[in-house]
Amino acid sequence: MDNDKIDRIINKHRGKAGSLVQVLMEIQEENHWLPREVLEKVGEKLDVPLSRVLRIATMYKTFSLTPKGRHEIHICTGSACHVRGARRVLETVQDLTGIKPGETDSDSRFSLETVNCQGCCALGPVVAIDGKTHGRISPDEIADALKKYD
Amino acid sequence: MSEITLQIDGREVAARKGMTVLEAAKKAGISIPTLCHHEKLEPYGGCRLCTVEVEERGRTKMVAACLYPVEKDLVVKTRTEKVDRIRKMILELLLAHAPDAFELQDLALEYGADRDRFEKESSFCLHCGLCVRYCAEVKKKNAIGFINCGTRREISFIPEIASKECWNCKECFPLCPTEALQAAFVLTKALVFPSPLSELKG
Incomplete structure (x- = not known):
């Protein structure tokens, strides 16, 4: 965790309760998860009660209150990807990583999430790993692709 | 303090501007059921049990009495068939969460709500806040x-x-x-x- 960067983000919005979501998003982007102490600090500096910070942080799927793995896998299970075989891709990834959507494996290599649309249905089934999009992917191909991430 | 008059259940009721329909009704002794309302707290509009029918310029709509501000010549009906139907449904949904909540029992009796209508999912919290x-x-x-x-x-x-x-x-x-x-x-x-x-x- 890079405390300086987090402090800088918080200080930029000091005292502005309305910037809560913005601050949490920036920290999430930087740190990939929101530790309890950071949430407490955000509440203190932005003058927002901790109960509200927690309400917002647990409300949105963007925010993670648990540590994420080094690589974040987002598998689209929207209707277009679903009919193009997203479920078999998801099952393959689950078998290979040993984790279910929402979980992180024990050596913090992968975190798995399902999403409902990535905005490029023509490329389905779509899997995004660390923001890089893998389109028209088959279960075999995703197994190969995962090997490249350490 | 500008006094205005409105009609609730066919009665002329005097109210101050800025009051809610619920407050005006209470002052006139007309009871509207509530669950998430509390005098010391800001109106919340969470349970929707206080739903009433208001008529304004010939149009009727369903509103939450605890939030809706009084207006001159507003016509409010607190017990129409539609209002009762909505309250019954709300109660049945809440009863799926908390089948034995005391506050719900009397209301369920009054509105004929069936506590077994929906599959039980006892979280016991009604999210009244x-x-x-x-x-x-x-x-x-x-x-x-x-x-x-x-x-x-x-x-x-x-x-x-x-x-x-x-x-x-x-x-x-x-x-x-x-x-x-x-x-x-x-x-x-x-x-x-x-x-x-x-x-x-x-």
């Missing part, structure tokens, strides 16, 4: 809040604050219509409050 809002607005401690989203939404004590503030307060306890709050408190206490033993050692 009374405890959360009382702690924030009256006590200004924010020791309890809502967490999660949608069907997973629930009340949760913030252990850091609750372990300091709640022992001598507990003023939210009698507000809860179902005692889900007390259960949440006991659970938080058991799981995360510092135990007397660890403090002795500490």
Whole structure:
């Protein structure tokens, strides 16, 4: 965790309760998860009660209150990807990583999430790993692709 | 103070500008059922049990009485067939969560709500927000809040604050219509409050 960067983000919005979501998003982007102490600090500096910070942080799927793995896998299970075989891709990834959507494996290599649309249905089934999009992917191909991430 | 008159259930009722329909009705002795309403707290409009039918310039619409401001010549009906149907449905949905809540039993009887209509999903919390809002607005401690989203939404004590503030307060306890709050408190206490033993050692 890079405390300086987090402090800088918080200080930029000091005292502005309305910037809560913005601050949490920036920290999430930087740190990939929101530790309890950071949430407490955000509440203190932005003058927002901790109960509200927690309400917002647990409300949105963007925010993670648990540590994420080094690589974040987002598998689209929207209707277009679903009919193009997203479920078999998801099952393959689950078998290979040993984790279910929402979980992180024990050596913090992968975190798995399902999403409902990535905005490029023509490329389905779509899997995004660390923001890089893998389109028209088959279960075999995703197994190969995962090997490249350490 | 500008006085205005409106009609509730066929009676002429005087009210001040800025009042809500619920307050005006209460003043006139007309009862509207509520669950999430509390005099000391800001109107919330969470339970929708106070739904009434208002008629304005020939159009009728369903509104929450606890939030809707009075207007001149507003025509309010608190017990129409449609209002009763809505309240019955709300009660049946709430009863799926808390089948034995005292506050719901009388209302269920009055509106003919069937407690077994929907499959039970006993979370015991009706999401009225009374405890959360009382702690924030009256006590200004924010020791309890809502967490999660949608069907997973629930009340949760913030252990850091609750372990300091709640022992001598507990003023939210009698507000809860179902005692889900007390259960949440006991659970938080058991799981995360510092135990007397660890403090002795500490």
